[in-house]
Amino acid sequence: MAGLGIRISSPISIRPKLACMPLERSRQWISPYEQMDPQKPLVKVFLSxxxxxxxxxxxxxELDDEVGxxxxxxxxxxxxxxxxxVVVQHMLPARHTRQGSVYLTFTQDTLVGFHEELDRNFTGKRIVGWYHTHPRMGIFLSHYDTFLHNNFFPEPWQVALVVEPHKSLGGFFIRxxxxxxxxxxxxxxxxxxxxMGRNMVEWKNLQSAEDDERG
Ligand SMILES: [Zn+2]
Known part of the structure; x- marks a missing residue:
């Protein structure tokens, strides 16, 4: 647990990039929560x-152990x-993790590894959040997940994605x-x-907003 509170993110250029939201080419997928009770998250998530x-x-x-x-x-x-x-363009599988079927945890070395790879291969990009799996569980953040999120991904705009690979479910947790x-x-x-062409999303708990409009 030592050192979990250390923040590696750089304090410089902590400003968002001015851009146009790519709404027209994108397909919106909504969760049951959004259908029941629309609320406004701080950021919208665009996923390539x-x-x-x-x-x-x-x-x-890895269908038994959690990965992220x-x-x-x-x-x-x-x-x-x-x-x-936020625009999610790439992912980096975590190394130096401790994993078991119950939970996965990032270590300080995991974060150092992310930043090294960011500098090497994705100059100018940011870590906009993290993902991990919940095999045979639902889509939620455990107490420990929330702890990891707040310690390692404390920026208000950083998001957490949870994926269930057996039933094919997924969802984003956004402040x-x-x-x-x-x-x-x-x-x-x-x-x-x-x-624009084929949509690829197979998470069964999300519904295309377009289908919704068509009834
Ligand atoms: Zn979890």
Whole structure:
């Protein structure tokens, strides 16, 4: 547990990138919570199809033990609406983890590894959050997950993705504008280019917002 409180993220350039939210090309996937009771998370999450596929492959590679990693991309501010969003473009499987069927934990070396790989291969990108699997469990954040999230991913715009590989479920945990995070209420996301050709999302607990509109 030693050193868990250390923050490695750099204090410089801690500003979002000005950009246009890529809503038109994206397909929105919504969670049951969003259908029942719409609330506004601090950031919208845009996930590239390649990152989605890599995360799904990693999640399915280990069906008994939890696995996880970092979500790599950009933290942005829409030029017009001034809404914040994150774009997940890549993932990095975590090394130096302690894992068991009950929980996975990141160590300080895991974080150091993420930052080294970021500097080497993804210059200018940020760690916008993390993902991990819950084999044969639901989509939620345990007390320990919440602890990891707040210690290793403390920026308000950093998100946590939980994936269940057996039933094929997934959801994002996103802080609200006040910085608080529900451990049970998860959000869907925007599948980038999901409106351009084939959509790839197979998480059964999320519904395409377009299907909803069509009735
Ligand atoms: Zn967990």
């Amino acid at each position: 199809q390649s990152a989605y596929c890599r995360i799904s492959l990693h999640a399915a590679s 990693g970092a979500l790599i991309g950009m933290w942005c501010l829409d030029r017009d609406t001034k809404e914040q969003f 609200d504008a006040e910085g608080s995070l529900s451990p049970t209420r998860y959000y869907g996301f925007y599948e980038m280019n999901g409106n």
